[in-house]
Amino acid sequence: MALTYLEAGRRALAEAMAADKRVVALGEDLGRGGVFGQYKGMQEQFGPGRIIDTPISEAAIMGTAVGMALVGRRPVVEMRFSDFALCAVDELINQAAKARYMFGGQGRVPVVVRQPIGMWRSSAAQHSQSLEAWYAHMPGLAVVCPATPADNYGLLKAALATDDPVVYMEHKDLWGLEGELDAAPVPLGKARIARPGRDATIVTWSKTVHVALAAAAELDRNGVSAEVVDLRTLWPWDKETVFASVRRTGRLLVAHEAVQVAGFGAEIAAVVAETLDDALKAPVRRLGAPRIPVAYAPPLEDRARVGAADIAAAVRALVATTRRAAAAE
């Protein structure tokens, strides 16, 4: 049965809560279903003690989750927008991510921090950001960015099962996306080949997976075969799958919705360049948003988008490059 991306997440959480009384969810407006409806009906099912309506106190939502976890609970934190989670950066970065380490392993913080990301529709600079690279930078956190309903089910289940703190970033523009669920578990840290190809590898995640797939379809019509790798998890990221793909194609483009400068694409590009130089037929390329805040008016907002045409153009440019082609082949 097809489910939406939103319903898939709701099902994963409901199943985890039914199976384990230690799992609770806390955040603003959860009793009314959450700002996007991700928790609809759940307070009726699990009661207000476990689907907890909180004040607009992001620091306390995140900080109390740390305290709950340290005494044996397994909280899911809803931050509403990744932008708002910046009100709880101390609690997430200095407390949740470091408690286990600082205390010499005495405590664990099994918290799943849901932080919806991404451009949506005219939501401007404080409701549109993709901040995954911030958290990928921080020791002690896993970072997950599901792109499909199946993955929003499977990866949320995996995130709920680990004892590590997980920053779980759903994309706000994918809530209505429909797809079949996969019965097989989805492990954290394992990428997915979303579309096989021969000439170039596009590594991407979250909504940009779908943009890249559209680009790959267009490229295919013009005789260029692009492989799309959906990274799924940013930390730990699946080097094995990325390396294998780049070894096959010899070319790498990393594409993401977040600002390109110091985005996570920079990390992937650097590691591939350091590791696979002899396999690369062309220098690695990155494509992310310009370093501008997201604007409100549609034509301005669109200037921050990485579109299918941009990705297709970047891949065509990569394929046209013949650096070291003779040496590599």
Add this chain to the structure above:
Amino acid sequence: MSMTGNTAEARRNDAHVARLLDMYRTMARIRAFEERAEQGSRDGLVKGAVHLSIGQEAVAAGVCRNLEQSDFITSTHRGHGHTIAKGADVGAMMCELFGRAGGTCEGKGGSMHIADFNVGMLGANGVVGAGIPIAVGAAHGIRLEAEAAGRPDPRVVVCFFGDGAINRGPFLEGLNWAQVYKLPILFVCEDNAWSATTFTRALSAGPGPAARAEALGIPATTVDGNDVEAVDRIAGTLVAKVRGGGPAFLLATTYRLKGHTAADAGAYRKAEEVAAHLARDPLPRTAERLKALGVEAGVVDAVVRDAAAELDDAYARAKAAPWPDDGLAFTDVLDVGAGTWR
């Protein structure tokens, strides 16, 4: 110890004296620990910043005397006293300060992240006020566990923080949360007058910490934090009340007799101010009180001597302990993707 014969009143008096002597022992052990931490800092054995609670021992001793081992506390960057009063091992604590093997946190935390989960000490904190939501969450966790188990849970949380924390957002967010959900938590604001090197009242609007708690409907009590009998009595009442659910707030006025850190001489304070507070030092004050209650001077003095001997031993053992295995730098980071560092 009673001098008055075997009447009910005498037995009550005996129990009171024994309890006071016990708290004095805790205070003396904290003082001895802090003096050696200061010495260790001067000698280069304590590797990082160390914030001493000398002068504030009565708050830790008086409050924690009312807790069970299964109760929880959170603490601050000035957290050695609370940790000792909650029952942590001083030898392991000294090793942690020295960065040696055998430390409470394997050498990963140091003074500012002292913790001992075995005795319900959920951690000091390097960020002012950051322990407040964590403590509130622990209290909420107790509630959730009780609801999941379908039976009441008597445990409470005591959240220690300083006067400087009342100007941080998590103070408001955490207190509001505790009151909204009626959680079993006692907030203990240790007002030592100074926020690092700034006089707190100069930069805090309104009548003070207790009024801010009361504004949220949390009952607040103020106590002389250098009077361990008063702290014990009032904390006992508040902890008993909190065990039934619903937060309470205790403002304990005290004074930081040392600088902000062991490296800070505190020269920005007027000499008369420090002298006035030295006259209220809770240790000699408690010693005098014990003697007035009929405890022999030799018994009182022995408490200080024993604490000194115990902490001298802890100091020597920590100094002689080996460095931790540097491979520990890579443990307890993350299970997912373990072993991937770049």
